[in-house]
Amino acid sequence: MKKDVLVIGAGASGLMCAIEAAKRGRKVIVIDHANKVGKKILMSGGGRCNFTNYYVEPARFLSQNPHFCKSALNRYTQWDFVALVDKYQLQYHEKTLGQLFCNGKSSEIIEILLSECKKYAVEIELNTEIDAIEELKSNEKKLTERFKIKTSAQGYIVESLVIATGGLSIPTMGATGLGYQIAKDFGIRVLPTSAALVPFVLSEKDKKRYATLSGISVFVEVECRNQSFRENILFTHRGLSGPAMLQISSFWQLGDILHINLVPDAPELAAYLVQGQHKNGSIKLKTLLEELLPKRLLNVFLNETMLNSNIAELATNNLLEVANILQNWQIRPCSTEGYRTAEVTKGGVHCDELSSKTFESKKVKGLYFIGEVIDVTGWLGGYNFQWAWASGWAAGQIV
Ligand SMILES: Cc1cc2nc3c(=O)[nH]c(=O)nc-3n(C[C@H](O)[C@H](O)[C@H](O)COP(=O)(O)OP(=O)(O)OC[C@H]3O[C@@H](n4cnc5c(N)ncnc54)[C@H](O)[C@@H]3O)c2cc1C
Known part of the structure; x- marks a missing residue:
């Protein structure tokens, strides 16, 4: 079957890209192995999806190339996504630090995306595995036929292939390393990945020492590797969680000590x-x-x-x-809880391999990577969805 664009991954970035491409009249199909679209959207923000942040700026993103995220974030801003949710009269509120949450359920964001998909005739095929991807050789391809994709359902010939498979966190929700594997198969560099925005695990000795604190939450300032956050810590039976710990986990490396001020508002x-x-x-x-x-x-x-x-x-x-x-x-945590509970994956497809404007691979014409699969990781607070929307939107203008 011929399509203009095939997107692998019906998550935040994949759906946004599909909608934008379809608005331009492109024939778009989105393939996902899961049985539902946007499972991470559904579970996000404690069920209320923290879908963006009033204070989006490049400094709130970690990447080996800190400039890469600028173009997309400037062209599709938090105000653009707010305009989209306003169009559907979604009710939302600012919880804290510019973080925008649905008043109702995360599924309302999915409903908006699916309505837009329907309006512009985006096809979505769920429960479908990708079996093989082949770049057509130049002598056998017409300009509009660049990739042959075999899925568990059928075969496709497409001009643009978009990889929106996300990161490795929460494998039980359908996360896989397919995006990284596709990059490697095409000779595209992938930086080492690690769990980020993730709770810490303490050593057995420390677990015993702090056992009675499980469930306590206090406002702290935490510092590690010259980065600090003033938010709440939550003691758990495994270790340390809460927004302050999730934020600093993106900077922490094995062996590092966390410096925590338990009374940050009393400098004296x-x-x-x-x-x-x-x-x-x-x-x-x-x-x-x-x-x-x-x-x-x-x-x-x-x-x-x-x-x-x-x-x-x-x-x-x-x-x-x-x-x-x-x-x-x-305190020196002995590890993090890893991908099992991490909100995001740090590292991924090397930004220098992609155009920051279109997200097309510099090596492989017609191949695009968007969203969390790229080495761009936002802070906690709606930044990761904004990156998914912005990168999906930017690729959607060109695929
Ligand atoms: C518990 C939790 C809460 C979160 N809360 C927030 C929040 O409130 N605010 C925020 O900004 N961010 C939040 N995040 C992060 C945010 O969900 C992600 O950064 C964002 O979803 C990334 O979008 P994406 O499109 O790149 O990937 P995803 O949304 O993860 O989509 C990837 C899609 O690819 C599909 N896929 C993967 N492998 C394959 C394969 N082999 N074959 C076919 N399909 C495949 C998956 O099924 C999935 O549908 C949260 C994450 C978690 C885990």
Whole structure:
């Protein structure tokens, strides 16, 4: 069967690209091995899809080539996606830090994408595996016939082939390494991949030490590799999670220590404690600190006798030590939870192999890579969907 464009992957970027190409009158088919489109959209944002962010800028993306994302992000902005959801009267809200979430369910985003697909006659074939991809030799191909694709359902001859297979995170949701394999088969460089936006696992010793904290969430500042985030940490029975930990996980490497300030809004904590000693020496240390942190957490981090002492009984050095323990907690996670729970995959198809304007391979004419399969990884907060929309839109103008 002949088509102009075949997109592999009916996720965020693949559907956006298909819609844009079909708007130009191209005959587009999207193939996916899953039984539903956009499974990651469905599970995103805790079921409410954090679909973009008011403050999108290139600095919020990690890549070996930090300039690569600029063109697409400038041409298809968060305001363009907001205009699309407004057109469908989707109700949404800003949760925090510019993050836009659906008021209702993530499935409303899928409904918008599927309505657009229907409007422009995009075909979608689910439950379909890709069996083989072949680039037609120049003597056997017409200009509009560049690739032969064999699927578990049938064969296609297409002019443009778009790889939108996403990353490796959550394999149970259909993630595979097919996109990376296709790149390698065509001689396109792929950077090593790793799990990002992912919770940390602690050593057995640390797990025991912090076991009673499971479920506690506090606002912290975390720093690693000269990058810091001020958001919440969540203690879990395996280790450390919450937005602050997910954010820093994209920068962390095995062996690194995390520097965590558990009281980031009290830069003068030591002075506050010493002043407390002068003002009201009969107050217990724990009474002062419980205004700042949960009791359970204080019990794990600080000595019980000290906590129960009147502040006047403690030496200034002890108070300085207390401030240091709470404001310079250093912990070395033993690993992350990996692709099993990661929101995204860092690394992937090397940006220098692609045009940043069209996403076409520089080596293979007619072959495009979009979305998370490329070495562009957004921060937590709607940035990864914005990258999927923007890269899908940009390729959709040309495929
Ligand atoms: C739990 C979770 C929550 C998230 N929440 C958010 C959020 O709120 N905001 C945000 O910005 N980002 C979020 N993300 C990240 C975001 O979902 C992804 O970055 C985004 O979906 C990437 O889009 P994509 O089109 O590149 O890939 P995907 O959306 O992953 O789509 C890839 C598609 O390719 C298909 N595919 C894969 N392999 C094959 C194969 N071998 N054959 C055929 N088809 C194949 C898959 O079935 C899938 O449909 C979240 C991710 C997870 C896992």
